[in-house]
Amino acid sequence: xxxxxxxxxxxxxxxxxxxxxxxxxxxxxxxxxxxxxxxxxxxxxxxxxxxxxxxxxxxxxxxxxxxxxxxxxxxxxxxxxxxxxxxxxxxxxxxxxxxxxxxxxxxxxxxxxxxxxxxxxxxxxxxxxxxxxxxxxxxxxxxxxxxxxxxxxxxxx
Amino acid sequence: xxxxxxxxxxxxxxxxxxxxxxxxxxxxxxxxxxxxxxxxxxxxxxxxxxxxxxxxxxxxxxxxxxxxxxxxxxxxxxxxxxxxxxxxxxxxxxxxxxxxxxxxxxxxxxxxxxxxxxxxxxxxxxxxxxxxxxxxxxxxxxxxxxxxxxxxxxxxxxxxxxxxxxxxxxxxxxxxxxxxxxxxxxxxxxxxxxxxxxxxxxxxxxxxxxxxxxxxxxxxxxxxxxxxxxxxxxxxxx
Numbered sequence: 001x002x003x004x005x006x007x008x009x010x011x012x013x014x015x016x017x018x019x020x021x022x023x024x025x026x027x028x029x030x031x032x033x034x035x036x037x038x039x040x041x042x043x044x045x046x047x048x049x050x051x052x053x054x055x056x057x058x059x060x061x062x063x064x065x066x067x068x069x070x071x072x073x074x075x076x077x078x079x080x081x082x083x084x085x086x087x088x089x090x091x092x093x094x095x096x097x098x099x100x101x102x103x104x105x106x107x108x109x110x111x112x113x114x115x116x117x118x119x120x121x122x123x124x125x126x127x128x129x130x131x132x133x134x135x136x137x138x139x140x141x142x143x144x145x146x147x148x149x150x151x152x153x154x155x156x157x
Numbered sequence: 158x159x160x161x162x163x164x165x166x167x168x169x170x171x172x173x174x175x176x177x178x179x180x181x182x183x184x185x186x187x188x189x190x191x192x193x194x195x196x197x198x199x200x201x202x203x204x205x206x207x208x209x210x211x212x213x214x215x216x217x218x219x220x221x222x223x224x225x226x227x228x229x230x231x232x233x234x235x236x237x238x239x240x241x242x243x244x245x246x247x248x249x250x251x252x253x254x255x256x257x258x259x260x261x262x263x264x265x266x267x268x269x270x271x272x273x274x275x276x277x278x279x280x281x282x283x284x285x286x287x288x289x290x291x292x293x294x295x296x297x298x299x300x301x302x303x304x305x306x307x308x309x310x311x312x313x314x315x316x317x318x319x320x321x322x323x324x325x326x327x328x329x330x331x332x333x334x335x336x337x338x339x340x341x342x343x344x345x346x347x348x349x350x351x352x353x354x355x356x357x358x359x360x361x362x363x364x365x366x367x368x369x370x371x372x373x374x375x376x377x378x379x380x381x382x383x384x385x386x387x388x389x390x391x392x393x394x395x
Contacts (some may be wrong), residue, residue, distance in 0.1 A: 039211075
């Protein structure tokens, strides 16, 4: 007979695995590295870092959008430097798909490909919001497990 | 603030006053490793600070090369009197930063009299060999490829607290990225086989062993005793 905790733990495991490179590839092993830094003294470390990351996304995407909006006078190096920053922070939190998009985006900036940049910007925007929703679901599952009296299983990506 | 034989640190208010200290630990103990971390990315600062704290370092994290120089008292404007007993054991800096790059910061640190002996580690998201070489030539202790992992930081810690550092300085520097990607290169040597004093037959070791108290299971020398170190270096003797 499956207890509630066991069911939640299984859901959590499956959900985490679905985000991993072998499946939908939202996250890579750097996310597991972040989890290593979480303990009783810093129990919400991962949530705090990813939250800062999403704020960073919003800010940088705003910068890129503004720069691309200067019709006829787009400063591609400015866009490129924001992309570089976004690539860096996505890499640090294990946001694999966002990071991958940044690589393409950077190439568009370097070749001053306006349409390419606009497409990449839209994709990056969708991508970070998807990741945000996924991680919110994941953190909710963790909370439910804890509230049901269980331990959060260690699932390495 | 604790003052201990020439070691001091900035008061929190001073650090906030010069615009740093958003990520800064409680007052230093003189025997704790103090790291100055420099990165313009907030996310990266948070991560590197946690990585260092979890390996028992005290951390001061700043967001630019200029702030780092300010903290060290190496900026031109301020007199360095109040800073000249600042204890910094390691500086870890991002390479790509607006304004002053990590490379430029490295140069300034190596040009200074007060901090040129402090090991400087460069972090970069880009695996460019010429960049790595340049930094190592300029005196960087190590080069870490981002994203930085716990194992990377733990490795940094080992060469900070080891007594014998001379041999490491003379070793040819292997770029960090190669050791991470190559299945051959291992950063740490394999663990030595359990040493047994009774199995030692070399005459030179016997001389040392015979001058020490008779060995038994319970009196095997502690890890860092000279006899144990010699055994570990000659595992093939039997």
